[in-house]
Amino acid sequence: MRPAEVVRRATDYLERHGVESPRATAEQLMIHVLGTDRAGLFSRTQGLDAREARMYGRAICQRCTGTPLQHLTGRQAFRRIEVEVRPGVFVPRPETEVLVEHALGAIQVSDGPLVADVGTGTGAIALAIKDERPDARVFATDRSAEAVDLALANARRLRIDITVLEGDLLSPLPDELRGWFDLVVSNPPYVTPEEYEGLPPEVKADPTLALLGGPEVYERLAVEALRWLRDGGVLAVEVGSAFGGTIGEVMRGSFMDVRVAPDLAGRDRVVIARRP
Ligand SMILES: C[S@@+](CC[C@H](N)C(=O)[O-])C[C@H]1O[C@@H](n2cnc3c(N)ncnc32)[C@H](O)[C@@H]1O
Structure with a gap:
């Protein structure tokens, strides 16, 4: 499954769990896991490998249980x-x-x-x-x-x-x-x-x-x-x-x-x- 499709499904999951800004959160976590930017995320046709899929799944779960997005990406724009x-x-x-x-x-x-x-x-x-x-x-x-x-x-x-x-x-x-x-x-x-x-x-x-x-x-x-x-x-x-x-x-x-x-x-x- 292309990362863009994984992001779409993760967005639904975050939304169901009441996470604020689900789309942006799902994208930023994927960008972090892939070590790419937004353009890289959406242009990638190759599916996630096992390590990336594990990292992404874990990050989505942690966000749902209240870990701040910034603690997962390690970054904040200011x-x-x-x-x-x-x-x-x-x-x-x-x-x-x-x-x-x-x-x-x-x-x-x-x-x-x-x-x-x-x-x-x-x-x-x-x-x-x-x-x-x-x-x-x-x-x-x-x-x-x-x-x-x-x-x-x-x-x-x-x-x-x-x-x-x-x-x-x-x-x-x-x-x-x-x-x-x-x-x-x-x-x-x-x-x-x-x-x-x-x-x-x-x-x-x-x-x-x-x-x-x-x-x-x-x-x-x-x-x-x-x-x-x-x-x-x-x-x-x-x-x-x-x-x-x-x-x-x-x-x-x-x-x-x-x-x-x-x-x-x-x-x-x-x-x-x-x-x-
Ligand atoms: C609300 S945070 C703000 C951090 C940063 N300035 C920002 O806006 O992202 C308050 C900061 O003040 C520090 N702090 C709390 N009491 C302090 C004190 N008496 N003297 C100096 N720093 C203190 C805390 O450790 C914390 O880093």
Whole structure:
């Protein structure tokens, strides 16, 4: 059976099991198993060999039982780059691309901005910013050693020059840069314990350190960002759709020009604020 026909049947199977985007999932898993691209998949007339058929069948079953697609393919596209993902480190989401868009737009410095990405995970935000603003000097931090290892591996593989440091929020940054940052950007953990219980299995596959949080993380981040940003420097954060307004209020206490911006689905998901 041609791979295209196997994909068609797998799509029906995924749909019956309630998997989101069944067609795209079936295709991406086949592309991964065959080590080809979409054109290669649909032009191949030769059937799957035993190893490919076994790999594909196993991947389809794992997806049906809640394993995230990205853990099966090991990849996630993010703006102009593609990062490696691994179990144990948060999978970057498309809505975070909107945060990067706002963050890049808010940098007012025309030459060599200094940027910190707090809670970098795979390094997606830091790497995308450096990719799109090559003149920026970009630092990334994370409390998770696994995340730091993966962000460094992604930076090496993509040949994008960022500095990745392990530790709490902004504390690992070099002391001499205090007061010089143009942008602090972060997608911190923002799922409340009550929300966590109701999350689907593929979201719960992300580490709890990357998910569980709430307004107090933003309060701490805002206090620390004030110490690291220069006058007029920007703090840009992603927020849970339930408390975009609350975080906006937190920022209004000590920042100016506070804006709450929507994500692709029109929900309040990004807060941007300027240090006075
Ligand atoms: C929601 S994930 C975001 C990851 C990545 N920035 C992205 O958008 O794909 C939050 C990240 O913050 C890290 N983290 C949680 N608490 C932290 C803290 N206190 N200091 C630094 N990093 C933290 C987690 O390990 C995780 O990688």
